[in-house]
Amino acid sequence: MPSMYTSPFSMSPLLPRQGTPQMEALSEKASALIYSSYQQHCPQGIAEILREALRPMNSYYTNKIEGQHTTPLLIAQAMSKDFSAKPDEAQKQRAALACMQAEVWAEGTIGSPGILPAGGLYFGSEFICSLHHAMYQHLSMEDRMAHGVHQDGSAWDEEVVPGQLRKHDVQVGLHIPPSKDYLPAFMDEFHNGYRFELRGERAVIAILAAHHRLAWIHPFGDGNGRTIRLHTHSGLHALGLTKGIWSPMRGLARSHARYNEVLARADLPREGDQDGRGNLSEKHFIQFIDFMLDTCLDQVSFMNQMLEMTGFEERLHKMLMAESVSPETPNLLKLNSLLPLKYLLHAGQMPKQDFKAMLGGDSDRTQSRVIKDLTTLGILKSESLHAPYKLAFPIKLFRYLFPGLWVEAESGQ
Template sequence: MKSSAIAQYTLPHQFEPLLPQSGLDALRERSRAVIEQSLRLTAAAHPDTIASLRELVREMNSYYSNRIEGQSTHPRNIGRALRRDFSDKPDVARLQRIALAHIEAERALEAGLGSGPVPLSGSFIQQAHAELYGRLAEPDRLTSDGEVIQPGQWRTHLVAVGRHEPPPPAALPAFLGRFDQVYGRMPRLEDQLIVAAAAHQRMAWIHPFVDGNGRACRLQTHAALWPLSRGLWSVSRGLARRRDEYYENLDAADAPRQGDLDGRGNLSDKALRRWCEWFIGICEDQVGFMTRMFDLDGMKTRIQALITFRAAHDKRIRPEAALPLYHLFLAGPTSRGEFQQMTGLGERTARNLLSHLIETGLVTSTGHVAPVRIAFPLDALQFLLPELYPEAATRED
């Protein structure tokens, strides 16, 4: 006999189970493979190269998380926003400000990990919401109904999300308290993906804010997975590329228990397990993709292809740039003199080449005598990291 939906959720046991009760061995086996591959990924390049990539992924997170909400701006506009160059078109400028707020919020939340609330807690998602919306002026944080989104403020009225009616405001503390009890403890390494997946769905189920729940949930999940990802792969990218499936699976996991063989909670254990399977699959895809991108032989070939292409269209770029660029990827910051020596060119020619590489964004430096580092400008991604962020290569609207 099927369970019927409850008219109004007021007691925390009504959103149990909070973790899958069956099929855990299979989930853990898949999770272990993702975790092992993810941990190897952080050792695949120099820390400075990883730091440079992390900033690119942060921009990408902002783009994809906002795209899920139907509010994305072109990647190049995000780049301009980071330089405080905002469009004179009000709608575009607003989306730029939202994207910038997301980037800054993500960076701030990462900086606080280990010293503030644990990521999978009500306090953390409240902080995430406040970090995001507290960076926006009131006109930029209006709901579609014209209601002002108050940073970090719990919802104060009833809402409906599709077929689901989340708990009433008075019941939110009880549901968030139970959330903390289950998810707030540090899980075993092999359980981290499973716990993060289930917490993402159940926090969306609680729907604690009047708006901004999706963005806040994804910021929370990003922080929860930080010990594994170190910011090198993006759940938001995977969710955005399968946006319809994302919403369908979130919704499906709201289902009530389907008889005696479907767990012991009010909600369906099978549906929650399917959601976790799907979410882990997203992580598998993203970690696998970035692992392929970090393949050293592949990166060497892609750098050579990029330089060959640019040299054919720009006389100031020379084929001799490929080897020192690959060295920067592998070994990290290098003195200007060493970089120039690796080109094998004359002093003046090598100096001019390096200056142009800095000018075009392939190489970066903090000062005229500081070491140089590899960079990943948007217009080079189709060569260096193909398909990572394909929207960056499209024309702007």
């Protein structure tokens, strides 16, 4: 293996130069992303439910990029603590749950105040290592084993300690990340290079630029890609852009080949005097950031279509009609079940007696049957005997309510 990087200058530039036409174009796209995200409207009854419903999808896609994904059905089963008897599948199920739990921790820790934390905490080694820890702490020692090859060609196996920087020098494809002994210096330079980019277009560009540079450093023995994508996700969340209803993970998985291509090209050295002033190519770095901006804009646009209320209510009605022919839920349309469900879209919750009243009809028995079928279907839930009713969006209903959002879940596998 060729010699490792030892000087933090090797990963320069950390940001494209200001004042160039290319940087101005990136700023315009970042501004468009901020504007379109802030204009995005999600009814009160959907927002929190959708945030939780999309976590398994985000987990599925970030693991798919790594080639370590299981099926949406097996993720749903794992969420109910039903694990496959096949060791490989069960391991993937546990990895899926770990990514979901880490996302909850990351969003809760960094919040969504519309600005990145003061002092550059978001770009600091401590927070990045904490993201890795939040994911890997949920995995067994067996699930945390990593494998690689030393410079002399001999193999190594090592337990990946949650939140700990790697203890081996590695090669990732054609890229040779910094030597393990110099990782703290590279992480310090990474922090110093981005720490003042806290709000607005510059923060958005810094978050996306940092995605590549953190991948270039490759700080951990395993889980780098998933940790880096979670870092990007949590940064956009902190700026108040995602609101829990979109994530770049879906877009990156859907453009997996292009994602890998622009990541790899941004590793290239500077190509002549017109290609910036750092060690790495500014031209390819800008192309990577531009790709990331396009990916985010595409996800915002897609979710805007999904959340258009007239269309959503029509899909809700079609779902009830389609599932009313099932022997498990034959009573869905015996009363006006659509009306209270539409109310819940906007109100978020409703006392049980009010829900029954809105169903109509004069038979308590029929009302109870309709409610039983709605809960069997999974669209309606209550946390206790006296708790109000709320909506739920289980994975199996995505094909009706959010067609095209999670294509792999629509087959029911």
